[in-house]
Amino acid sequence: MLSIYNTLTGKKEPFQSLQLKTVRMYVCGVTVYDYCHIGHARSALVFDVIRRYLEFSGYQVDFVKNFTDVDDKIIKRANERGVSCDVITAEYIEAYYQDMGKLGVRRATNEPKATQHMAEIIELVATLIQKGLAYQVAGDVYFQVDKYPAYGRLSKRKLEDLLAGARVDVDERKRHPMDFALWKSSKPGEPSWESPWGPGRPGWHIECSAMSMRHLGETFDIHGGGMDLIFPHHENEIAQSCGATGKEFARYWVHNGFVQINQEKMSKSLGNFFTIREIFEKSEWPDDITGEMLRYFLLATHYRGPLDFSDHAIQEAKQALDGFYDLFHRLAEVESQSTGDQRLGEAIRRVREQFTQAMNDDLNTPMALAAFQKLRSDVNKLVEQGLSTQARQQARAAFRELGSVMGLFQLDTWRFNPVRIQESQIISVQDEERAGVKGSLSDTNIDSKLAERNEARKQKDFKKADEIRQFLASHGIVIEDKPDGTSRWKR
Protein backbone atom coordinates (compact mmCIF):
# COMPACT_ATOMS: atom_id res chain seq x y z
CA MET A 1 0.00 0.00 0.00
CA LEU A 2 1.30 3.38 -1.01
CA SER A 3 2.08 5.98 1.61
CA ILE A 4 2.65 9.52 0.49
CA TYR A 5 3.71 12.71 2.19
CA ASN A 6 0.87 15.21 2.32
CA THR A 7 1.88 18.85 2.64
CA LEU A 8 -1.54 19.61 4.04
CA THR A 9 -1.08 17.42 7.10
CA GLY A 10 2.70 17.52 7.18
CA LYS A 11 3.11 13.78 7.35
CA LYS A 12 3.18 10.57 5.40
CA GLU A 13 -0.26 9.09 4.98
CA PRO A 14 -1.60 5.87 3.50
CA PHE A 15 -2.93 6.72 0.07
CA GLN A 16 -6.54 5.92 -0.53
CA SER A 17 -8.32 7.07 -3.67
CA LEU A 18 -11.87 8.38 -3.54
CA GLN A 19 -13.00 6.04 -6.25
CA LEU A 20 -12.02 2.43 -5.94
CA LYS A 21 -9.71 1.88 -8.87
CA THR A 22 -9.26 5.39 -10.21
CA VAL A 23 -6.96 8.16 -9.11
CA ARG A 24 -7.69 11.72 -10.12
CA MET A 25 -4.60 13.89 -10.12
CA TYR A 26 -3.93 17.50 -11.07
CA VAL A 27 -0.49 18.97 -11.48
CA CYS A 28 0.35 22.60 -12.12
CA GLY A 29 2.15 22.76 -15.40
CA VAL A 30 4.18 25.61 -16.79
CA THR A 31 3.56 29.13 -17.94
CA VAL A 32 4.50 29.00 -21.57
CA TYR A 33 6.68 32.02 -22.25
CA ASP A 34 10.14 30.42 -22.27
CA TYR A 35 12.02 27.15 -22.54
CA CYS A 36 11.81 24.76 -19.63
CA HIS A 37 14.79 24.32 -17.36
CA ILE A 38 16.00 21.32 -15.42
CA GLY A 39 13.79 22.27 -12.48
CA HIS A 40 10.69 21.98 -14.66
CA ALA A 41 12.07 18.67 -15.79
CA ARG A 42 12.28 17.41 -12.23
CA SER A 43 8.75 18.37 -11.44
CA ALA A 44 7.36 16.88 -14.63
CA LEU A 45 9.36 13.72 -14.08
CA VAL A 46 8.38 13.27 -10.46
CA PHE A 47 4.70 13.38 -11.27
CA ASP A 48 5.22 11.26 -14.34
CA VAL A 49 6.71 8.60 -12.08
CA ILE A 50 3.91 8.94 -9.52
CA ARG A 51 1.44 8.46 -12.31
CA ARG A 52 3.29 5.47 -13.69
CA TYR A 53 3.58 3.88 -10.28
CA LEU A 54 -0.11 4.31 -9.60
CA GLU A 55 -0.82 2.64 -12.90
CA PHE A 56 1.66 -0.10 -12.07
CA SER A 57 -0.26 -0.55 -8.83
CA GLY A 58 -3.45 -1.16 -10.75
CA TYR A 59 -5.13 2.23 -10.79
CA GLN A 60 -6.52 4.06 -13.73
CA VAL A 61 -5.07 7.55 -13.47
CA ASP A 62 -6.97 10.58 -14.71
CA PHE A 63 -4.05 12.93 -14.92
CA VAL A 64 -4.61 16.59 -15.69
CA LYS A 65 -1.71 18.98 -16.25
CA ASN A 66 -2.42 22.49 -17.38
CA PHE A 67 -0.66 25.05 -19.51
CA THR A 68 -0.92 28.62 -18.25
CA ASP A 69 -1.28 30.52 -21.48
CA VAL A 70 -2.47 33.90 -20.27
CA ASP A 71 -0.13 35.79 -17.98
CA ASP A 72 1.90 38.98 -17.56
CA LYS A 73 5.13 37.36 -18.63
CA ILE A 74 3.59 36.05 -21.81
CA ILE A 75 2.22 39.48 -22.64
CA LYS A 76 5.59 41.01 -22.00
CA ARG A 77 7.35 38.50 -24.21
CA ALA A 78 4.80 39.00 -26.97
CA ASN A 79 5.26 42.76 -26.85
CA GLU A 80 9.03 42.41 -26.97
CA ARG A 81 8.77 40.36 -30.10
CA GLY A 82 5.91 42.27 -31.62
CA VAL A 83 3.74 39.19 -32.01
CA SER A 84 0.51 38.04 -30.42
CA CYS A 85 0.40 35.98 -27.26
CA ASP A 86 -0.91 33.03 -29.25
CA VAL A 87 2.31 32.89 -31.20
CA ILE A 88 4.36 32.83 -28.03
CA THR A 89 2.30 30.21 -26.26
CA ALA A 90 2.08 27.95 -29.30
CA GLU A 91 5.84 28.10 -29.69
CA TYR A 92 6.62 27.20 -26.12
CA ILE A 93 3.98 24.54 -25.81
CA GLU A 94 5.58 22.87 -28.79
CA ALA A 95 9.00 23.27 -27.16
CA TYR A 96 7.62 21.78 -23.96
CA TYR A 97 6.46 18.66 -25.78
CA GLN A 98 9.79 18.32 -27.52
CA ASP A 99 11.86 18.70 -24.36
CA MET A 100 9.71 16.58 -22.11
CA GLY A 101 9.36 14.04 -24.89
CA LYS A 102 13.13 13.60 -24.94
CA LEU A 103 13.03 13.05 -21.22
CA GLY A 104 10.42 10.36 -21.71
CA VAL A 105 7.74 12.22 -19.78
CA ARG A 106 4.42 10.87 -20.92
CA ARG A 107 1.65 13.26 -21.76
CA ALA A 108 -1.09 13.70 -19.22
CA THR A 109 -4.50 12.34 -20.07
CA ASN A 110 -5.72 15.89 -20.29
CA GLU A 111 -3.69 19.06 -20.80
CA PRO A 112 -6.08 22.00 -20.65
CA LYS A 113 -5.26 25.64 -21.33
CA ALA A 114 -6.53 28.59 -19.35
CA THR A 115 -7.70 30.42 -22.45
CA GLN A 116 -10.02 27.54 -23.29
CA HIS A 117 -11.78 27.68 -19.94
CA MET A 118 -12.94 31.28 -19.70
CA ALA A 119 -16.56 30.31 -19.20
CA GLU A 120 -15.70 28.12 -16.21
CA ILE A 121 -13.36 30.73 -14.77
CA ILE A 122 -15.91 33.52 -15.04
CA GLU A 123 -18.57 31.32 -13.53
CA LEU A 124 -16.32 30.49 -10.59
CA VAL A 125 -15.49 34.13 -9.97
CA ALA A 126 -19.19 34.98 -10.10
CA THR A 127 -19.94 32.28 -7.56
CA LEU A 128 -17.31 33.66 -5.20
CA ILE A 129 -18.75 37.17 -5.46
CA GLN A 130 -22.22 35.82 -4.91
CA LYS A 131 -21.06 33.98 -1.81
CA GLY A 132 -19.50 37.13 -0.46
CA LEU A 133 -15.95 35.82 -0.64
CA ALA A 134 -14.91 38.14 -3.44
CA TYR A 135 -15.54 41.74 -4.32
CA GLN A 136 -15.30 43.96 -7.34
CA VAL A 137 -13.24 47.13 -7.53
CA ALA A 138 -13.67 48.90 -10.83
CA GLY A 139 -12.97 46.18 -13.41
CA ASP A 140 -11.01 43.99 -11.03
CA VAL A 141 -12.21 41.24 -8.75
CA TYR A 142 -10.39 40.23 -5.59
CA PHE A 143 -10.69 37.28 -3.30
CA GLN A 144 -11.13 38.45 0.29
CA VAL A 145 -8.85 36.24 2.34
CA ASP A 146 -10.24 37.10 5.76
CA LYS A 147 -13.60 35.74 4.66
CA TYR A 148 -12.06 32.31 4.40
CA PRO A 149 -11.16 31.27 7.95
CA ALA A 150 -8.94 28.36 7.00
CA TYR A 151 -6.67 30.55 4.91
CA GLY A 152 -3.07 29.51 5.50
CA ARG A 153 -3.72 25.88 6.37
CA LEU A 154 -1.59 24.49 3.57
CA SER A 155 1.42 26.75 4.00
CA LYS A 156 0.99 26.87 7.80
CA ARG A 157 0.96 30.62 7.89
CA LYS A 158 -1.16 33.06 9.74
CA LEU A 159 -2.54 36.11 8.05
CA GLU A 160 -0.78 38.34 10.59
CA ASP A 161 2.58 36.71 9.89
CA LEU A 162 2.16 37.25 6.21
CA LEU A 163 1.49 40.91 6.73
CA ALA A 164 4.60 41.40 8.78
CA GLY A 165 6.75 40.01 6.00
CA ALA A 166 5.01 41.73 3.12
CA ARG A 167 7.60 43.06 0.75
CA VAL A 168 5.30 44.73 -1.67
CA ASP A 169 3.39 47.95 -1.49
CA VAL A 170 -0.19 47.23 -0.74
CA ASP A 171 -2.84 48.17 -3.21
CA GLU A 172 -5.04 50.67 -1.37
CA ARG A 173 -8.17 49.38 -3.00
CA LYS A 174 -7.90 45.99 -1.38
CA ARG A 175 -9.91 45.31 1.74
CA HIS A 176 -7.17 43.13 3.14
CA PRO A 177 -3.54 43.41 2.05
CA MET A 178 -3.34 39.72 1.21
CA ASP A 179 -6.40 39.73 -1.02
CA PHE A 180 -5.48 38.46 -4.46
CA ALA A 181 -6.83 39.04 -7.94
CA LEU A 182 -9.37 36.67 -9.44
CA TRP A 183 -10.00 38.85 -12.44
CA LYS A 184 -7.91 41.68 -13.82
CA SER A 185 -9.27 44.38 -16.09
CA SER A 186 -7.28 44.51 -19.27
CA LYS A 187 -5.17 47.38 -20.43
CA PRO A 188 -5.21 48.32 -24.10
CA GLY A 189 -3.37 45.85 -26.25
CA GLU A 190 -3.67 43.02 -23.75
CA PRO A 191 -5.64 39.89 -24.44
CA SER A 192 -9.07 40.18 -22.91
CA TRP A 193 -12.34 38.37 -22.51
CA GLU A 194 -15.80 39.76 -21.89
CA SER A 195 -17.06 39.33 -18.36
CA PRO A 196 -19.72 40.74 -16.04
CA TRP A 197 -16.99 43.04 -14.70
CA GLY A 198 -15.90 44.29 -18.04
CA PRO A 199 -13.20 43.10 -20.40
CA GLY A 200 -10.31 41.44 -18.63
CA ARG A 201 -8.38 38.29 -17.95
CA PRO A 202 -8.15 35.81 -15.11
CA GLY A 203 -5.72 36.05 -12.22
CA TRP A 204 -3.18 33.29 -12.02
CA HIS A 205 -4.67 31.07 -9.34
CA ILE A 206 -8.24 30.86 -10.51
CA GLU A 207 -7.48 28.92 -13.68
CA CYS A 208 -6.25 25.89 -11.79
CA SER A 209 -9.35 25.82 -9.61
CA ALA A 210 -11.61 26.12 -12.63
CA MET A 211 -9.81 23.56 -14.76
CA SER A 212 -9.31 20.97 -12.07
CA MET A 213 -12.98 21.15 -11.11
CA ARG A 214 -14.05 20.99 -14.72
CA HIS A 215 -11.97 17.92 -15.52
CA LEU A 216 -11.73 16.10 -12.21
CA GLY A 217 -14.71 17.26 -10.18
CA GLU A 218 -14.92 19.40 -7.08
CA THR A 219 -12.99 16.97 -4.91
CA PHE A 220 -10.19 14.82 -6.25
CA ASP A 221 -7.20 12.84 -5.00
CA ILE A 222 -3.84 14.41 -5.68
CA HIS A 223 -2.76 17.93 -6.43
CA GLY A 224 0.90 18.57 -7.09
CA GLY A 225 3.59 20.97 -8.17
CA GLY A 226 6.88 22.47 -7.08
CA MET A 227 7.52 23.50 -3.48
CA ASP A 228 7.37 27.15 -4.43
CA LEU A 229 3.75 26.80 -5.40
CA ILE A 230 2.66 26.02 -1.86
CA PHE A 231 2.39 29.70 -1.21
CA PRO A 232 0.64 31.60 -2.54
CA HIS A 233 -0.58 29.58 -5.50
CA HIS A 234 -1.91 26.45 -3.87
CA GLU A 235 -3.00 28.23 -0.74
CA ASN A 236 -5.11 30.49 -2.90
CA GLU A 237 -6.46 27.62 -4.94
CA ILE A 238 -7.70 26.00 -1.79
CA ALA A 239 -9.34 29.19 -0.58
CA GLN A 240 -11.12 29.75 -3.89
CA SER A 241 -12.16 26.20 -4.48
CA CYS A 242 -13.30 25.31 -1.01
CA GLY A 243 -14.86 28.72 -0.68
CA ALA A 244 -16.89 28.21 -3.83
CA THR A 245 -17.97 24.62 -3.30
CA GLY A 246 -17.96 24.28 0.47
CA LYS A 247 -16.31 20.92 -0.12
CA GLU A 248 -12.83 19.55 0.28
CA PHE A 249 -10.70 20.32 -2.77
CA ALA A 250 -7.67 18.06 -3.24
CA ARG A 251 -6.97 15.46 -0.57
CA TYR A 252 -3.27 14.87 -0.99
CA TRP A 253 -0.95 17.78 -1.74
CA VAL A 254 2.36 16.65 -3.15
CA HIS A 255 5.30 18.98 -3.72
CA ASN A 256 8.70 18.30 -5.22
CA GLY A 257 11.94 19.92 -4.05
CA PHE A 258 14.11 22.23 -6.07
CA VAL A 259 16.97 21.66 -8.38
CA GLN A 260 19.88 23.77 -7.23
CA ILE A 261 23.20 24.86 -8.61
CA ASN A 262 25.96 24.90 -6.02
CA GLN A 263 23.43 24.74 -3.19
CA GLU A 264 21.49 27.68 -4.52
CA LYS A 265 18.14 27.81 -6.19
CA MET A 266 18.31 28.26 -9.91
CA SER A 267 17.03 31.60 -10.99
CA LYS A 268 17.29 33.91 -13.90
CA SER A 269 18.59 36.74 -11.80
CA LEU A 270 21.52 34.61 -10.68
CA GLY A 271 21.99 33.42 -14.23
CA ASN A 272 22.54 29.89 -12.97
CA PHE A 273 19.90 27.87 -14.71
CA PHE A 274 20.09 25.30 -17.47
CA THR A 275 17.37 24.69 -19.99
CA ILE A 276 16.54 21.16 -20.95
CA ARG A 277 17.35 21.73 -24.58
CA GLU A 278 20.68 23.28 -23.70
CA ILE A 279 21.59 20.13 -21.81
CA PHE A 280 20.64 17.93 -24.76
CA GLU A 281 22.51 20.16 -27.18
CA LYS A 282 25.68 20.09 -25.14
CA SER A 283 25.52 16.38 -24.46
CA GLU A 284 28.04 14.16 -26.19
CA TRP A 285 25.51 11.33 -26.16
CA PRO A 286 22.53 10.62 -28.38
CA ASP A 287 19.23 12.06 -27.18
CA ASP A 288 17.72 8.81 -25.97
CA ILE A 289 20.74 8.14 -23.79
CA THR A 290 20.98 11.69 -22.50
CA GLY A 291 17.31 11.47 -21.60
CA GLU A 292 17.85 8.33 -19.59
CA MET A 293 20.89 9.82 -17.89
CA LEU A 294 18.82 12.78 -16.81
CA ARG A 295 16.04 10.57 -15.55
CA TYR A 296 18.43 8.47 -13.55
CA PHE A 297 20.07 11.58 -12.13
CA LEU A 298 16.76 13.18 -11.20
CA LEU A 299 15.40 10.01 -9.60
CA ALA A 300 18.55 9.17 -7.67
CA THR A 301 17.49 11.70 -5.04
CA HIS A 302 14.21 11.55 -3.17
CA TYR A 303 11.66 13.87 -4.79
CA ARG A 304 11.15 16.09 -1.75
CA GLY A 305 14.81 16.81 -1.11
CA PRO A 306 16.95 19.42 -2.77
CA LEU A 307 18.98 18.23 -5.72
CA ASP A 308 22.21 19.77 -6.93
CA PHE A 309 22.71 19.78 -10.66
CA SER A 310 26.22 19.40 -12.05
CA ASP A 311 28.05 17.77 -14.92
CA HIS A 312 29.69 15.47 -12.45
CA ALA A 313 26.35 14.24 -11.14
CA ILE A 314 25.15 13.57 -14.69
CA GLN A 315 28.30 11.61 -15.40
CA GLU A 316 27.73 9.50 -12.31
CA ALA A 317 24.28 8.69 -13.60
CA LYS A 318 25.84 7.66 -16.88
CA GLN A 319 28.30 5.37 -15.15
CA ALA A 320 25.56 3.73 -13.16
CA LEU A 321 23.55 3.14 -16.33
CA ASP A 322 26.62 1.80 -18.12
CA GLY A 323 26.72 -0.94 -15.51
CA PHE A 324 23.15 -1.95 -16.28
CA TYR A 325 23.49 -1.78 -20.04
CA ASP A 326 26.75 -3.68 -19.87
CA LEU A 327 24.83 -6.46 -18.25
CA PHE A 328 21.98 -6.21 -20.77
CA HIS A 329 24.62 -6.54 -23.47
CA ARG A 330 25.67 -9.87 -22.06
CA LEU A 331 22.09 -10.95 -21.46
CA ALA A 332 21.49 -10.61 -25.20
CA GLU A 333 24.02 -13.36 -25.96
CA VAL A 334 23.13 -16.95 -26.67
CA GLU A 335 24.14 -19.44 -24.01
CA SER A 336 23.32 -23.05 -23.36
CA GLN A 337 24.74 -23.33 -19.84
CA SER A 338 21.98 -23.07 -17.29
CA THR A 339 23.62 -23.63 -13.91
CA GLY A 340 22.37 -20.31 -12.61
CA ASP A 341 18.85 -20.55 -13.98
CA GLN A 342 17.09 -21.84 -10.91
CA ARG A 343 18.35 -19.02 -8.73
CA LEU A 344 17.12 -16.32 -11.11
CA GLY A 345 13.48 -16.60 -10.11
CA GLU A 346 14.35 -15.93 -6.51
CA ALA A 347 16.41 -12.86 -7.40
CA ILE A 348 13.60 -11.44 -9.48
CA ARG A 349 11.04 -12.08 -6.77
CA ARG A 350 13.24 -10.27 -4.31
CA VAL A 351 13.73 -7.20 -6.47
CA ARG A 352 10.02 -7.00 -7.13
CA GLU A 353 9.40 -7.04 -3.41
CA GLN A 354 12.09 -4.45 -2.65
CA PHE A 355 11.05 -2.22 -5.51
CA THR A 356 7.43 -2.18 -4.43
CA GLN A 357 8.35 -1.58 -0.84
CA ALA A 358 10.57 1.36 -1.78
CA MET A 359 8.02 2.97 -4.04
CA ASN A 360 5.24 2.45 -1.55
CA ASP A 361 7.24 4.40 0.98
CA ASP A 362 6.59 7.87 -0.40
CA LEU A 363 8.05 7.08 -3.80
CA ASN A 364 11.53 6.32 -2.56
CA THR A 365 13.14 6.12 -5.97
CA PRO A 366 16.74 6.10 -4.64
CA MET A 367 15.91 2.98 -2.69
CA ALA A 368 14.23 1.50 -5.74
CA LEU A 369 17.42 2.11 -7.69
CA ALA A 370 19.38 0.34 -4.97
CA ALA A 371 17.10 -2.66 -5.50
CA PHE A 372 17.92 -2.59 -9.20
CA GLN A 373 21.60 -2.48 -8.34
CA LYS A 374 21.15 -5.53 -6.18
CA LEU A 375 19.52 -7.38 -9.04
CA ARG A 376 22.29 -6.30 -11.38
CA SER A 377 24.83 -7.75 -9.01
CA ASP A 378 22.85 -10.96 -8.56
CA VAL A 379 22.37 -11.48 -12.27
CA ASN A 380 26.02 -10.77 -12.98
CA LYS A 381 26.94 -13.59 -10.66
CA LEU A 382 24.43 -15.90 -12.26
CA VAL A 383 25.75 -15.04 -15.70
CA GLU A 384 29.19 -16.13 -14.51
CA GLN A 385 27.73 -19.39 -13.33
CA GLY A 386 25.97 -19.87 -16.64
CA LEU A 387 22.56 -18.55 -17.53
CA SER A 388 20.60 -19.97 -20.42
CA THR A 389 19.34 -17.83 -23.27
CA GLN A 390 15.84 -18.11 -21.99
CA ALA A 391 16.79 -17.11 -18.46
CA ARG A 392 18.76 -14.20 -19.84
CA GLN A 393 15.70 -12.96 -21.63
CA GLN A 394 13.70 -13.38 -18.47
CA ALA A 395 16.20 -11.29 -16.53
CA ARG A 396 16.22 -8.58 -19.17
CA ALA A 397 12.43 -8.55 -19.15
CA ALA A 398 12.36 -8.03 -15.38
CA PHE A 399 14.58 -4.96 -15.67
CA ARG A 400 12.46 -3.68 -18.49
CA GLU A 401 9.20 -4.18 -16.66
CA LEU A 402 10.12 -2.65 -13.32
CA GLY A 403 12.35 -0.05 -14.93
CA SER A 404 9.45 1.19 -17.00
CA VAL A 405 7.90 2.70 -13.88
CA MET A 406 10.86 5.04 -13.71
CA GLY A 407 11.29 5.19 -17.46
CA LEU A 408 14.58 3.33 -17.30
CA PHE A 409 16.12 0.31 -19.05
CA GLN A 410 13.94 0.55 -22.15
CA LEU A 411 16.64 1.09 -24.76
CA ASP A 412 17.84 -1.64 -27.09
CA THR A 413 21.12 0.01 -27.89
CA TRP A 414 23.44 1.93 -25.66
CA ARG A 415 26.65 3.82 -26.08
CA PHE A 416 29.54 3.43 -23.70
CA ASN A 417 31.82 5.88 -25.42
CA PRO A 418 31.01 9.33 -26.65
CA VAL A 419 31.18 9.85 -30.37
CA ARG A 420 34.03 12.23 -30.93
CA ILE A 421 35.02 13.10 -34.42
CA GLN A 422 38.73 13.79 -34.37
CA GLU A 423 40.44 12.79 -37.60
CA SER A 424 43.88 13.41 -36.22
CA GLN A 425 43.60 10.51 -33.84
CA ILE A 426 43.22 7.89 -36.50
CA ILE A 427 46.05 5.49 -36.03
CA SER A 428 46.22 2.90 -38.75
CA VAL A 429 43.71 3.39 -41.49
CA GLN A 430 43.09 1.22 -44.45
CA ASP A 431 41.50 2.58 -47.55
CA GLU A 432 38.01 1.41 -46.87
CA GLU A 433 38.01 2.99 -43.42
CA ARG A 434 39.73 6.15 -44.53
CA ALA A 435 36.58 7.27 -46.25
CA GLY A 436 34.49 6.84 -43.13
CA VAL A 437 34.15 9.35 -40.36
CA LYS A 438 35.54 8.59 -36.95
CA GLY A 439 33.15 6.67 -34.79
CA SER A 440 30.99 5.60 -37.67
CA LEU A 441 32.36 2.12 -38.31
CA SER A 442 29.64 -0.25 -39.40
CA ASP A 443 28.90 -3.40 -37.45
CA THR A 444 30.22 -5.57 -40.27
CA ASN A 445 33.41 -3.54 -40.39
CA ILE A 446 33.87 -4.11 -36.69
CA ASP A 447 33.09 -7.79 -36.91
CA SER A 448 35.60 -8.38 -39.66
CA LYS A 449 38.26 -6.45 -37.73
CA LEU A 450 37.47 -8.54 -34.72
CA ALA A 451 37.75 -11.77 -36.68
CA GLU A 452 41.10 -10.61 -37.96
CA ARG A 453 42.23 -9.87 -34.45
CA ASN A 454 41.13 -13.18 -33.04
CA GLU A 455 42.96 -14.96 -35.81
CA ALA A 456 46.07 -13.00 -34.84
CA ARG A 457 45.57 -13.92 -31.21
CA LYS A 458 45.34 -17.55 -32.18
CA GLN A 459 48.68 -17.17 -33.93
CA LYS A 460 50.04 -15.42 -30.80
CA ASP A 461 50.60 -12.34 -32.92
CA PHE A 462 49.73 -10.03 -30.05
CA LYS A 463 51.32 -7.02 -31.64
CA LYS A 464 48.84 -7.16 -34.48
CA ALA A 465 46.00 -7.97 -32.11
CA ASP A 466 46.76 -4.92 -30.03
CA GLU A 467 46.99 -2.72 -33.09
CA ILE A 468 43.52 -3.75 -34.09
CA ARG A 469 42.22 -3.15 -30.62
CA GLN A 470 43.77 0.27 -30.60
CA PHE A 471 42.34 1.07 -33.99
CA LEU A 472 38.87 0.14 -32.84
CA ALA A 473 39.35 2.00 -29.56
CA SER A 474 40.14 5.14 -31.49
CA HIS A 475 36.70 4.75 -33.05
CA GLY A 476 35.09 4.45 -29.65
CA ILE A 477 34.82 0.66 -29.79
CA VAL A 478 35.72 -1.35 -26.72
CA ILE A 479 36.54 -5.03 -27.00
CA GLU A 480 35.91 -7.60 -24.34
CA ASP A 481 37.47 -11.00 -24.85
CA LYS A 482 35.48 -13.96 -23.68
CA PRO A 483 37.02 -17.09 -22.15
CA ASP A 484 36.14 -19.15 -25.21
CA GLY A 485 38.42 -17.15 -27.49
CA THR A 486 35.72 -15.07 -29.10
CA SER A 487 35.10 -11.42 -28.33
CA ARG A 488 32.25 -9.05 -27.83
CA TRP A 489 32.41 -5.33 -28.53
CA LYS A 490 30.55 -2.25 -27.52
CA ARG A 491 30.49 1.35 -28.61
Next chain:
RNA sequence: GGCGCCGUACCCAAGUGGCUAAGGGAGCAGUCUGCAAAACUGCGAUGCAGCGGUUCGAACCCGCUCGGCGCCUCCA
Protein backbone atom coordinates in the same frame (compact mmCIF):
# COMPACT_ATOMS: atom_id res chain seq x y z
C1' G B 1 9.95 39.47 11.81
C1' G B 2 7.03 34.79 10.48
C1' C B 3 7.03 29.81 8.18
C1' G B 4 10.22 25.95 6.56
C1' C B 5 14.31 22.96 4.62
C1' C B 6 19.28 20.95 4.54
C1' G B 7 24.11 19.31 6.97
C1' U B 8 25.38 10.89 6.85
C1' A B 9 32.53 8.13 4.25
C1' C B 10 36.76 11.32 -1.01
C1' C B 11 31.91 12.34 -4.13
C1' C B 12 26.53 11.23 -4.81
C1' A B 13 22.81 9.24 -1.62
C1' A B 14 19.09 5.91 1.47
C1' G B 15 17.97 5.16 6.45
C1' U B 16 14.33 9.04 10.89
C1' G B 17 14.03 4.95 17.94
C1' G B 18 16.48 -1.27 18.54
C1' C B 19 20.16 -6.92 14.30
C1' U B 20 27.07 -5.60 11.71
C1' A B 21 24.61 2.83 9.32
C1' A B 22 21.44 0.52 2.21
C1' G B 23 23.19 1.38 -2.69
C1' G B 24 26.27 3.70 -6.48
C1' G B 25 30.77 6.24 -8.10
C1' A B 26 35.96 6.97 -7.15
C1' G B 27 40.24 4.55 -4.64
C1' C B 28 43.24 0.35 -2.96
C1' A B 29 44.21 -5.07 -2.94
C1' G B 30 43.09 -9.71 -5.22
C1' U B 31 40.70 -13.53 -8.87
C1' C B 32 40.26 -13.99 -14.16
C1' U B 33 43.21 -12.36 -18.63
C1' G B 34 48.83 -12.78 -23.65
C1' C B 35 47.41 -7.58 -22.57
C1' A B 36 42.90 -5.21 -21.70
C1' A B 37 37.78 -4.66 -20.63
C1' A B 38 33.80 -6.45 -17.97
C1' A B 39 32.57 -9.30 -13.95
C1' C B 40 33.58 -11.28 -9.22
C1' U B 41 35.95 -11.15 -4.04
C1' G B 42 37.93 -8.22 -0.15
C1' C B 43 39.15 -3.29 2.23
C1' G B 44 36.83 1.49 3.48
C1' A B 45 32.09 6.06 8.48
C1' U B 46 33.32 2.61 16.38
C1' G B 47 30.28 6.96 13.74
C1' C B 48 25.78 10.33 11.08
C1' A B 49 27.79 19.33 11.77
C1' G B 50 28.71 20.43 17.37
C1' C B 51 27.05 20.38 22.49
C1' G B 52 23.44 18.99 26.04
C1' G B 53 18.85 16.33 27.26
C1' U B 54 14.79 12.38 27.02
C1' U B 55 15.18 6.87 26.74
C1' C B 56 16.97 0.33 28.70
C1' G B 57 18.47 2.09 23.74
C1' A B 58 19.05 7.94 19.10
C1' A B 59 21.99 9.51 12.98
C1' C B 60 16.72 9.24 13.99
C1' C B 61 12.79 12.55 19.49
C1' C B 62 13.60 17.54 22.38
C1' G B 63 16.65 22.06 23.28
C1' C B 64 20.65 25.15 22.10
C1' U B 65 24.85 26.40 18.87
C1' C B 66 27.46 26.48 14.12
C1' G B 67 27.26 26.27 8.76
C1' G B 68 24.26 26.43 4.07
C1' C B 69 19.56 27.46 1.74
C1' G B 70 14.26 28.38 0.53
C1' C B 71 9.38 30.81 0.96
C1' C B 72 6.61 35.18 2.70
C1' U B 73 6.73 39.18 -4.90
C1' C B 74 6.51 35.92 -10.48
C1' C B 75 8.76 31.14 -10.00
C1' A B 76 8.80 23.65 -10.76
